[in-house]
Amino acid sequence: MKEVYIMNDKRWNHFFKKYRPHDAVAERPSAFTHKTNIIHPFWVMVSKEISDQVRSWRFIIMAALIALTCLGSLYAALAQFGKQSGSAEDAFFFLNLFTLSDGTLPPFTVFISFLGPLLGISLGFDAINSEQNRGTLSRLLSQPIYRDYVINSKFVADLIVISTLFVALGLLVLGSGLIALGIPPTADELSRLIFFILISIIYVAFWLNLSILFSVVFRQAATSALSGIAIWLFFSIFYSMIVDLLARAIAPKGMLTEGQAVQFQNFVLGLMRFNPGQLFSDATITLLMPSVRSLGALTMEQLEGALPTPLPIGQSLLMVWPQVTGLIAGSILLFGLGYYLFMRREIRPR
Amino acid sequence: MAETIIELVNLTKKYRSFTAVDHIHLTVEKGEIFGLLGPNGAGKSTTILMMLGLTEPNEGQAKVCGIDPTRHPIEVKRRVGYLPEDIGFYDDRTGLENLVYTAMLNRISEAEATQKANALLKRVGLENVDGKKTGKYSKGMRQRLGLADVLIKNPQVIILDEPTSGIDPQGVRAFLDLIIELRNEHGLTVLFSSHNLHQVEQVCDRVGIFVQGKICAMGTITDLSRQLFGDADHNLEDIYNSFFDEGGVHHE
Numbered sequence: 001m002k003e004v005y006i007m008n009d010k011r012w013n014h015f016f017k018k019y020r021p022h023d024a025v026a027e028r029p030s031a032f033t034h035k036t037n038i039i040h041p042f043w044v045m046v047s048k049e050i051s052d053q054v055r056s057w058r059f060i061i062m063a064a065l066i067a068l069t070c071l072g073s074l075y076a077a078l079a080q081f082g083k084q085s086g087s088a089e090d091a092f093f094f095l096n097l098f099t100l101s102d103g104t105l106p107p108f109t110v111f112i113s114f115l116g117p118l119l120g121i122s123l124g125f126d127a128i129n130s131e132q133n134r135g136t137l138s139r140l141l142s143q144p145i146y147r148d149y150v151i152n153s154k155f156v157a158d159l160i161v162i163s164t165l166f167v168a169l170g171l172l173v174l175g176s177g178l179i180a181l182g183i184p185p186t187a188d189e190l191s192r193l194i195f196f197i198l199i200s201i202i203y204v205a206f207w208l209n210l211s212i213l214f215s216v217v218f219r220q221a222a223t224s225a226l227s228g229i230a231i232w233l234f235f236s237i238f239y240s241m242i243v244d245l246l247a248r249a250i251a252p253k254g255m256l257t258e259g260q261a262v263q264f265q266n267f268v269l270g271l272m273r274f275n276p277g278q279l280f281s282d283a284t285i286t287l288l289m290p291s292v293r294s295l296g297a298l299t300m301e302q303l304e305g306a307l308p309t310p311l312p313i314g315q316s317l318l319m320v321w322p323q324v325t326g327l328i329a330g331s332i333l334l335f336g337l338g339y340y341l342f343m344r345r346e347i348r349p350r
Numbered sequence: 351m352a353e354t355i356i357e358l359v360n361l362t363k364k365y366r367s368f369t370a371v372d373h374i375h376l377t378v379e380k381g382e383i384f385g386l387l388g389p390n391g392a393g394k395s396t397t398i399l400m401m402l403g404l405t406e407p408n409e410g411q412a413k414v415c416g417i418d419p420t421r422h423p424i425e426v427k428r429r430v431g432y433l434p435e436d437i438g439f440y441d442d443r444t445g446l447e448n449l450v451y452t453a454m455l456n457r458i459s460e461a462e463a464t465q466k467a468n469a470l471l472k473r474v475g476l477e478n479v480d481g482k483k484t485g486k487y488s489k490g491m492r493q494r495l496g497l498a499d500v501l502i503k504n505p506q507v508i509i510l511d512e513p514t515s516g517i518d519p520q521g522v523r524a525f526l527d528l529i530i531e532l533r534n535e536h537g538l539t540v541l542f543s544s545h546n547l548h549q550v551e552q553v554c555d556r557v558g559i560f561v562q563g564k565i566c567a568m569g570t571i572t573d574l575s576r577q578l579f580g581d582a583d584h585n586l587e588d589i590y591n592s593f594f595d596e597g598g599v600h601h602e
Contacts, residue, residue, distance in 0.1 A: 039454065041455045041457065044455055135438025139432075139434065142404070144424045144455070333530070346399075
């Protein structure tokens, strides 16, 4: 009996070897596997980081917080649906789930723009310095891996965690909406939702990279976390106040031509867009409210002849393209800086 | 014992104006247990880091297993196990998980890694605590787990930096015996850095004494005793002390 099993086992192994996609493509070492069941060290590190994150209390707390607010705003949105009668024939009815609010709770997008940074910061603030403080960094680096695997694997793992969380939340809202409303989203709405989730992930990745950078710069995890939170508070609370003050100070006096007023408005908006949160809300509003046709001020002249119809998704995407590019560029810049500092550092045992 | 496994030529490391390692020459042969001695800050750890390619030398060259660690650190790290002073583990994982992780980073499959890790845990006397998180380990247990961690990649050379600090006397004895056993079984080359002269004397074939970034004496203990005192009767402590005044100040 035993022998039969072994035989079978061998046959299965043979079968797997023969039909595994990696092995079919000659024997060159691919990024994923080297030999049949040897995982590339990079992916070993990524999977370890993912399990570290998912098991950690701070992730559980953050995920629970975001899930709760998500449910709260979903409830508020559904309550509002009930009051708005006869709007089911409207185009993009379904997207209201993410943007509608009954005034007691802010809509889902606002929650994400507020809590997303906190999630990013909490995932990354001790990425490098905790390894250093625990003395595991020098042990890790004396293994046959490249040094950048350490920082890259952490980034990739956190990105996977964030993506999974957001896709799950998005689908959760979608599903509950389906059940509650009984109307399926159109293809256009669905693609808008997918882009919304993608932009949310990029936005959180921006803050994640900021906190990874701080974790390289600061030896103490607490310093790194507080610096991240300080910047988050600055942008989410104080930045718009400062821009307001500045705008009031430099506002042109007396009578304005329409052109001047528009120019001034756009200048103030330009200042606001140094805030990543502003970029995110610009992008999500445009995507989730197809009726938004412009993110800046327009003159009457420009509006002349425009039909008040919602934009097709391609046009909406085109409109938020600068915002999305800005967010991606910012993330890359922060990650690059962290990467550079980490690679230049001498690693000593603690 | 003719095969040279570690060769340092003119190796120098400077931090701004401070020279941590000053033009040292050192060769270690296969199967040797070589002791690195010297006070804190004498450049032992920096030399070790340069051998692993974790720090770049300003001048000179290192060759470990015939490979230049500055150019090909990965190849060197595949062959060399390094146990740093006060090694760190992932505290929320068990000893077994920590070992398996290290093994998998060395491209060993998970099944094989688990098997090897269990065997090594047994070897270092930690087989009964493998369900315990390393955060709850005592200092001595951590050092023994560290040794297992170093051995799991089947190294040709192991570098131990202050491996016995914090272990009780019987533990030290067992630890040192294990090192000698491993050398005899597998022909491992061992670099042993320590402040404890007695321990170094017990295990090391040859020693090198570091003073302010230079190696001021190197050889077997009998050789050094003959060179310095004219007879073979002096122990390592006498030799070591002859390089330092009472106040610990070095005299040339």
